[in-house]
Amino acid sequence: MSYKNLRIKRMVVLSLCALFNVYILGQSSADIQAYIERYRETALRHEREYGIPASITLAQGILESGAGKSALSRNANNHFGIKAFGGWTGPVYRAKDDEVGLSQFRVYNTADESFRDHAKVLQGARYRFLYDKSIFDYRGWANGLQKAGYATSPIYAKALIGYIEAYNLYAINGGVKLKKGKTTVITKTITVEELVEMDDVCMGENEISEEEEIVREAVRKFVVDINDVRCAILYPGETLSSIALRYDVPYEKLLEYNETTNEKDIHEGDIVFIERKKKRYNGAQDYYRVREGDTLYKISQQFGIRLNNLLKLNDLSVFSSVKEGQRLRLK
Numbered sequence: 001m002s003y004k005n006l007r008i009k010r011m012v013v014l015s016l017c018a019l020f021n022v023y024i025l026g027q028s029s030a031d032i033q034a035y036i037e038r039y040r041e042t043a044l045r046h047e048r049e050y051g052i053p054a055s056i057t058l059a060q061g062i063l064e065s066g067a068g069k070s071a072l073s074r075n076a077n078n079h080f081g082i083k084a085f086g087g088w089t090g091p092v093y094r095a096k097d098d099e100v101g102l103s104q105f106r107v108y109n110t111a112d113e114s115f116r117d118h119a120k121v122l123q124g125a126r127y128r129f130l131y132d133k134s135i136f137d138y139r140g141w142a143n144g145l146q147k148a149g150y151a152t153s154p155i156y157a158k159a160l161i162g163y164i165e166a167y168n169l170y171a172i173n174g175g176v177k178l179k180k181g182k183t184t185v186i187t188k189t190i191t192v193e194e195l196v197e198m199d200d201v202c203m204g205e206n207e208i209s210e211e212e213e214i215v216r217e218a219v220r221k222f223v224v225d226i227n228d229v230r231c232a233i234l235y236p237g238e239t240l241s242s243i244a245l246r247y248d249v250p251y252e253k254l255l256e257y258n259e260t261t262n263e264k265d266i267h268e269g270d271i272v273f274i275e276r277k278k279k280r281y282n283g284a285q286d287y288y289r290v291r292e293g294d295t296l297y298k299i300s301q302q303f304g305i306r307l308n309n310l311l312k313l314n315d316l317s318v319f320s321s322v323k324e325g326q327r328l329r330l331k
Contacts, residue, residue, distance in 0.1 A: 029219050032167060035067040040172055042115050047173060050119040053135045055169035056142065057115070059160045068111075070246045071095065077108035080118040081245075095245050136175035138164050153239070162215030165208075177203040180210075227282050227304025231273045234266055247274050259297070259307050271301045279309040281330035290326040303330055 036058055043054035043061075064080050065073035072078045076093035084092045084104040091107040108114045122130070126148050133140040142160040145151070153159070164170055170177055179202065203209065208216075225231060232243055240263045244251040255261060257273040266272060281303045288299060296316065300307040311317060313329040322328070 031067040031069060032062055032163075032219070035062055035065075036167060036169070038068075039111070039115070042112060044173065046115060046119045047135055050123060051131050051135065052119055052122055053138055053141055053175075054172050055138045055164045055175065056145075056160065057118070058169050058172070059138075059142075059163040060118070061115070062163050063159055066246060071248050072105055072245060073111070073114075075107075076105055077111045077114055078105050079111055079114045080121075082106050082114065082117050082121065095248065135173060136170070137178070138170055138175070139178050139180070158211045158214065161209070162211035162213075165212035166215040166219070177207075177209075179203050225304075226271065226273075226302070227278050229273055229277055229304045230275045231271050231304070234268055234270050234272050238268075239263065240266065240272065243272055243274070249274050258301070273301070273304065277304045277306045279306055280313070281305055283330075286329070286331055288328045288330055290322045290324055290328060292324045294322060294324075296320065296322060299328065305330065 039058060039061060040054065043057040046052055046057055047054045061068075061079050064070075065078075068074070068079070072081060072093065072095060078093065082105065084090075084106050088106055092104040093107050094102040094104055106114075106117070108117075121127075127145070127150075130141055130144045130148070133144065139161055142157040142164075145160070146154075146157040150156070165177055168177075232247075234240075234243070240254050241251055243249070244254055249257075254272065254274065255263070257276050258266060259277075260266065277300070283303075288303070290299070296310060297307055299305075299322075300310045303310075307318075310328070310330075311320070313331070
């Protein structure tokens with residue numbers, strides 16, 4: 001089978017936890033740890049067979065499958081968003097992503113088959129230069145994948161590195177936590193003596209990198225619903241298309257639910273509603289005091305109220321602005 005034309009849909013999927021008996025759609029730290037335990041041996045086996053660092057394989061799996069919680073991984077055993085190209089003759093899973101219409105993704109009998117196809121994709125010519133790097137150089141591999149065009153997100157490498165460092169994935173094959181801009185050329189299992197010699201490239205046990213802090217903060221956050229409306233957060237590297245794919249919500253509906261016609265209006269860290277917002281706020285709070293930097297749209301998103309209804313409640317128009325300290329009705 002030829003893998004020359006395989007394309008991978010890149011998804012950076014971070015945490016969304018459900019309450020009570022609702023099915024868990026997002027990922028928590030516990031989900032990530034469980035994913036690591038379940039697939040660490042697969043990742044180590046592929047490191048031996050293909051030369052791909054186990055830390056990189058696991059970090060990509062966590063990112064692109066939402067630690068196994070995405071619709072694609074649950075319904076198609078597809079953990080890396082591999083599409084049904086390259087002569088694929090097996091079953092397909094149709095879902096919306098960043099292309100026009102529904103995209104077709106490969107359906108696997110097992111997750112292991114998905115991991116194997118992922119390894120074969122990385123054997124392609126465009127990634128050949130990566131194999132000159134040590135399997136312990138996860139920073140070099142992450143930045144190399146982004147440079148080779150594996151992902152469209154400008155911070156894909158940072159997200160990978162963040163997961164690797166936040167969950168100590170570098171240690172799975174005996175590696176160490178690397179300082180930014182540092183690399184290692186070790187080609188065998190690290191011994192205690194070699195660790196001492198690597199002081200100039202290793203981070204201290206209590207040092208936290210910028211990438212690690214981004215991931216830690218993202219996983220600490222979770223949004224289940226606001227005003228009884230289901231929602232998520234747009235995390236680093238994530239797009240509306242990846243959220244649409246994860247929750248099986250049409251991309252156009254996400255734009256509608258978030259009252260925008262342009263994805264660029266929603267930024268990293270913003271709330272993304274995956275259901276239609278309410279006309280009024282159902283919580284205990286009747287009023288909101290405007291803070292510095294607030295906009296009417298931002299407030300409508302914060303409380304899960306449709307913007308037009310928020311305007312009507314306060315006798316405002318779409319051209320109105322708000323000032324710090326101004327009181328707005330929520331119901």
